[in-house]
Amino acid sequence: MAHQQYMRTTGGSQQFGDTTLTKVFVGGLAWETQRETMRRYFEQFGEILEAVVITDKNTGRSKGYGFVTFRDPEAARRACMDPTPVIDGRRANCNIASLGRPRPSTPQGRAGIFLF
Numbered sequence: 001m002a003h004q005q006y007m008r009t010t011g012g013s014q015q016f017g018d019t020t021l022t023k024v025f026v027g028g029l030a031w032e033t034q035r036e037t038m039r040r041y042f043e044q045f046g047e048i049l050e051a052v053v054i055t056d057k058n059t060g061r062s063k064g065y066g067f068v069t070f071r072d073p074e075a076a077r078r079a080c081m082d083p084t085p086v087i088d089g090r091r092a093n094c095n096i097a098s099l100g101r102p103r104p105s106t107p108q109g110r111a112g113i114f115l116f
Contacts, residue, residue: 016049021073024080025097027065029053030090035066041087042068046075067097 016022026038039051053066070076080094095101 016069019069020098021096022049022070022076023097024068024070024076024094025065026068026087026092026094028090028092029062029064029066030088031062031064033062033066033088033090037088038066038068041085042070042079045070045079047071 024042026042029038033053035051035053038053039048042048042051047070048068049071050069051066054063055061056063068076068079070079076096080096083095084091084093086092093101
């Protein structure tokens with residue numbers, strides 16, 4: 001159980017090795033987007049090992065997000081250069097899964113302080 005949790009939180013995958021820098025989270029997908037549509041969009045950035053759309057286990061319906069695992073980190077980085085791509089006619093969002101959504105930076109030493 002602890003191993004499964006570790007694999008989940010570090011982005012590791014027994015099938016593909018360490019996916020920390022190669023797995024891309026894709027959110028905001030249209031409900032009808034299939035994994036092949038997602039694969040077709042992302043293959044322009046590099047070789048894809050896996051593309052999955054996450055579905056509800058009871059209904060089989062898309063939850064509106066998925067993951068794309070690339071062979072190399074550079075392809076994943078290229079895929080995230082545009083953090084809001086249009087996939088299947090809908091504006092989605094993507095980022096390296098292990099890093100999470102990019103956060104706006106704050107000036108060093110001034111976090112939470114706004115001068116007007």
